Amino acid sequence: MTTQSPPLKGLNRRQFLATSARYACAAGLVGSGLVAIARAQQLGPQALRPPAALAEAEFLSACVRCGLCVEACPYDTLQLARWFAPAPMGTPWFSARDIPCEMCDDIPCVKACPSGALDPSLHDISEAKMGVAVLIDEKACLNFKGLRCDVCYRVCPLLDQAISIEMSRNHHSDHHALFIPVVNSDKCTGCGKCEHACVLDVPAIKVLPPALAQGKAAAHDTYQDTGSVTLEMLNGGFKP
Amino acid sequence: MSHPSSRFAAAAIARLGFWKAHRFLLLRRASQLTVLTLFAMGPWAGIWLLQGNLSASLLLDTVPLADPLTTLQVLLTGHLPQFQLLLGAILIGLFYGLLGGRVFCSWVCPVNMVTDFAAWLRRRFNLPRTPELPGKFRYFMLALVLLLPMLTGFTVWEWLNPVPILYRALLFGNVTGISIIVAIFLADLLLAERLWCSHVCPTGALYGLLGKLSPVKIAAVKREACNNCMDCFSVCPERQLLKPALKGQQRLISDADCTLCGRCIDVCAAEVFQYKNRFNKEFQRFAHKAENEQ
Known part of the structure; x- marks a missing residue:
């Protein structure tokens, strides 16, 4: 072990400890810097992960940033994040407005993943959860103005399941109807076709990461099916 | 060359001829560029012999390969990767364990071409020698890179690891990553000789141990x-x-x-x-x- 570095032979314990402490301090400084850089780069609210991606924290443990999913994507939807992209350096993501996910039946990106960062147990692409579409600007949406745009509804790969059209009275004229696109967050895969197709300059419907788009009932809320419970309450009075 | 007498390794070139005095240099460059070309033929020309990058790849659609350092980091975050990644890391580990670990550095790694260029410039322009730095610092870097996933739960080093960054720049157009490579080049050229590859790089340290x-x-x-x-x-x-x-x-x-x-x-x-x-x-x-x- 010591044959290769003669100067070390004369090293005494004090020198050894001092040198080790110095290196360890340097390594510690470098380490804090690295963690700071890594922590500063987080997934942006408009950056979507490929189908079947693990939750973000686990995804960052697992992903080796090899780009096999990107190369497997037949539509060039996926890309590896550059610096200053809204995703941590080198990880796969896509922007729905630019190129949405085409939801391939054979899910080649998930099959290509060697690390399990994309969960291989996903076999039905309609069960993917890349994000949730949210009609975020009702004021700008043409359907809310009483027009029959419906483009987001028509391009949805899960037509009438993930986005449906619900009719209501148009109080503006009081004798026309509004046809409102409504997203079912249970069904929406977050493929981004709606955001991509929205005819506005800036889309009124946007796909957001599930963690940002979805609420969660409080732990003490014991109602399993709040919809039917509230209906009973309305019809039969409150029975706690 | 205008001053053949001042040319580096003139004695070897005179005695052995140009080829013999450069053969391993040229073979290494050929090897580094071949690996790069095999990866690049996919995204550039649609010929998929080697998919992925140096972090993890798939040879001829069948043989998985993976970087042992990246795989170790993933394991140390607590995530158990798929068998494909583990097998890939074992295959690469055996390959370099047999051929000589840092053969990766000199015959495959693309960063080596950058740092060799910096060293060549130093030699060509007779830049003054810089103080000897402790080469063992790289093993502290290796320990750090393996410790951070345990502390933070994610593969921290992969944000800055220049080896896959250079490949991602060339294969996936992630050109902003080149800034890291430029920084390494300038550090090798101006701060200290062979700063990156011989003193800091934890990838080289792990391959050395292998x-x-x-x-x-x-x-x-x-x-x-x-x-x-x-x-x-x-x-x-x-x-x-x-x-x-x-x-x-x-x-x-x-x-x-x-x-x-x-x-x-x-x-x-x-x-x-x-x-x-x-x-x-x-x-x-x-x-x-x-x-x-x-």
Whole structure:
């Protein structure tokens, strides 16, 4: 072990400890810097992960940033994040407005993943959860103005399941109807076709990461099916 | 060349000819560019022989390969990757364990071309020698890179690891990552000689450890012919290993830090150095002798 570095032979314990402490301090400084850089780069609210991606924290443990999913994507939807992209350096993501996910039946990106960062147990692409579409600007949406745009509804790969059209009275004229696109967050895969197709300059419907788009009932809320419970309450009075 | 007499390794070129005085350099560049081309043919030309990048890849759609350092980091975050990644890391580990660990650095790694260029510029323009830095710092870096996933739960080093960053820049157009490579180039050129590859890089440190038991080594076989011209010292990325082999008890460079680049073989007019099998009887005798004398 010591044959290769003669100067070390004369090293005494004090020198050894001092040198080790110095290196360890340097390594510690470098380490804090690295963690700071890594922590500063987080997934942006408009950056979507490929189908079947693990939750973000686990995804960052697992992903080796090899780009096999990107190369497997037949539509060039996926890309590896550059610096200053809204995703941590080198990880796969896509922007729905630019190129949405085409939801391939054979899910080649998930099959290509060697690390399990994309969960291989996903076999039905309609069960993917890349994000949730949210009609975020009702004021700008043409359907809310009483027009029959419906483009987001028509391009949805899960037509009438993930986005449906619900009719209501148009109080503006009081004798026309509004046809409102409504997203079912249970069904929406977050493929981004709606955001991509929205005819506005800036889309009124946007796909957001599930963690940002979805609420969660409080732990003490014991109602399993709040919809039917509230209906009973309305019809039969409150029975706690 | 306008000043053939001042040309580096002029003696070797005069005695052995241009090819023999550059053969391992040229073979290494060919090897590095071949690996790069195999990866690049997919995204550039649609010919998919080697998919992915140096972090993890798939050869001919069947053989998984993976970087042992990246895979270790993933394991240390607590995530159990799919078998494909583990198998890939084992295959690569065995390959370099057998061929000599830091063969990766000198024959495959793209960053080596950048840092070799910086070293060449230093030599070409006679930049002053910089103080010797402790080469063992890289093992602290390796420990750090393996410790951080345990503390934070994510593969921190992969944000800055220049090896896949350079590949991602070339294969996936992630050009902003080039800034890291430029920083390494400038540090090697202006701050300290061989700063990155020989002092900091944890990838090289791990491959070095993997190659500790490899039979492939370089030895100063004909060291009696050495005329102290110092050409090997000028060119060697780990020059601290040369003196023991040339003047010490053991001719074999058995230290894991040797990248087996073979440049010392190239530039030596006296043909002192050769690639050798360390299990060759001749070296075992030397090794025993060295141990007995200690």
